[in-house]
Amino acid sequence: MxxxxxxxxxxxxxxxxxxxxxxxxxxxxxxxxxxxxxxGSDGVLVDDVGTGLDVVFRSRYPDSVEMVRERPERAVHYDVSAKVGMIDLACNRTWPQVEQANEMVGGWVDHAVPPHGSSAYLAEDIRELIERGARRIHLHLPRLFADSDLGWGFLAELSGIAVGQQSTVDDLRAVLSAARQRLLTCRIDVTYAGDLSLSGVNGMARAWASAGMDPLHAQEAEKDIGAWSALMVKASQNEENTLLARPQVDVRSVYTGVGGGLAYVLAVLGAGIFHVGSYIPHAYWPEGDSEAxxxxxxxxxxxxxxxxxxxxxxxxxxxxxxxxxxxxxxxxxxxxxxxxxxxxxxxxxxxxxxxxxxxxxxxxxxxxxxxxxxxxxxxxxxx
CATH class of the missing domain: 3.40.50.10350 (Glycerate kinase; domain 1)
Known part of the structure; x- marks a missing residue:
């Protein structure tokens, strides 16, 4: 049997x-x-283990090495011969389980404090992996991200152009174009554990509130998210009606609010977005259950x-x-x-x-x- x-x-x-x-x-x-x-891994935190994605990655790529990353701590792995990397942000950067030294309450971050911090380090990690020769990077995002700056830090670091909420549509369009150029030689596969209960970026703030964020903070966050999503939609629209035009990413998709909006940003840049449970069998397992x-x-x-x-x-x-x-x-x-x-x-x-x-x-x-x-x-x- x-x-x-x-x-x-x-x-x-x-x-x-x-x-x-x-x-x-x-x-x-x-x-x-x-x-x-x-x-396998469901992509969520398990007591005293993490997500387990590092073990899954090493089982497929036993020669991979861990690239130590601190401030903030995160898991980055790379196999130089296979030219494949893996970044697991859910393991250490899930909100509200992330410890913050200046806002500790009973050992854990106060749920009322909104997620904050720059996502620029993610661009640094991706850029370094590409410089090392990576042709594919598996990036796993938490549903609720501790460093939720709506991807501004990530885009600025990846493109090399300063950008923020006050940027114009033309400014952001230039940033997106430069960021895409940086990713031309590498495929980015983004995974996540599950859809937000309220689909799209508009459900992001409500998901935080449901998880314990102070309602006033959530309301303020929702305003920023609305302005950000409107700007991103306009900037990501391809005005050239050509065969090379990218399909428009629907800001209301169930995954777009994942990772504090990073899933949406990466989708606009051309990354593939997958449920982690659907992705792992195809990316890490050999075929072999045909007679089970x-x-x-x-x-x-x-x-x-x-x-x-x-x-x-x-x-x-x-x-x-x-x-x-x-x-x-x-x-x-x-x-x-x-x-x-x-x-x-x-x-x-x-x-x-x-x-x-x-x-x-x-x-x-x-x-x-x-x-x-x-x-x-x-x-x-x-x-």
């Missing part, structure tokens, strides 16, 4: 450790089976939104008429929801989150996972 497993981080355990435990425990019960593990008889998706938590990666796996399982099973540390998937999602099995390591501290501790996750995988092998294994 062949089992295809999508292994993602659980609290305290990286995707590689999760995959190793799953394979070991399943084969201990059914040594004749073939367990094929692919490392069981599909298992392991991830930390699932809230109200279903990860794109889970939908991808379920669709693949349906193509092969194979059962699909979900295993999480904790989720809000009810029994009726599981069938609607196309799941044939649904397991949780914890019955509910936030009960006994010793049960929720990451220290116990490996043992809990091992016991659950043994149960899976007994239930779903057949000859």
């Amino acid at each position: 062949k089992i295809a497993v999508v292994a993602q981080a659980l609290a305290g355990c990286g995707p590689d450790e999760v995959g190793a435990i799953f394979q070991r425990e399943w084969l201990a019960r059914r040594p004749q089976d073939d367990v094929e593990v692919q490392l 008889e069981l599909f298992v998706y392991v991830t930390d938590t699932i809230g109200l939104e279903v990860p794109a990666g889970l939908n991808e796996m379920v669709a693949r399982a349906e193509e092969l008429a194979a059962p699909a099973v979900l295993l999480t540390r904790y989720d809000q998937v009810r029994r009726g929801d599981a069938r609607r999602l196309g799941l044939d099995g649904h397991y949780q390591l914890l019955n509910r989150l936030g009960t006994a501290a010793q049960d929720n501790s990451p220290i116990n996750i490996p043992q809990q996972l091992a016991q659950t995988v043994q149960k899976l092998a007994q239930t779903w294994g057949w000859d």
Whole structure:
């Protein structure tokens, strides 16, 4: 029997450790089976791990090196032989989980403080990767970005032209043209974990408010965002009706507010925009599940939104008429929801989150996972 497993981080355990435990425990019960593990990530923060995207990248590019980046801290990786880079801004720059020394409240940044800080460092990272020979860069953005300057710092640094909210349409058009020139030799693939609940940049401020920002700050931010988006739309319009004209990016798209508007800016510059769960299988996995008889998706938590990666796996399982099973540390998937999602099995390591501290501790996750995988092998294994 062949089992295809999508292994993602659980609290305290990286995707590689999760995959190793799953394979070991399943084969201990059914040594004749073939367990094929692919490392994945839903692109969100997992306790004591991060997003796990660095592990996914290294599994595909084992010769890659990490480029240490501080002020702000972020994860940048590059494989010189493959000419592929990866920048994960969600790992350290997600709002409001980012620590700020001058605004600490109980160890974490005060939710009432709006995101602030320049995004210029992202342009520096991309420019350095291109100078090192990168032909493709995978950039992962958080849904809510700690350094949300609406991409002004990024555009100014990348283009070499000063730009800001007071710039004219012609000024910004020149900036966008210069920035595109810098990216001509490199493909930028932008991923994100999920759509904003209110689509487009107009939903950005409301998403911040829903996450805990002071409503007055959110209202002020919404005014700035409205002016910025109107300026960007006008500047990005290509007046030349030629075959080389770029398609207009819809500012109301569900992804445009992601990364504090950086997703929209990068789309205007020609980057591809993808759900991370849909992107990883094509970018990092070899083909090999064509004969799988069981599909298992392991991830930390699932809230109200279903990860794109889970939908991808379920669709693949349906193509092969194979059962699909979900295993999480904790989720809000009810029994009726599981069938609607196309799941044939649904397991949780914890019955509910936030009960006994010793049960929720990451220290116990490996043992809990091992016991659950043994149960899976007994239930779903057949000859």
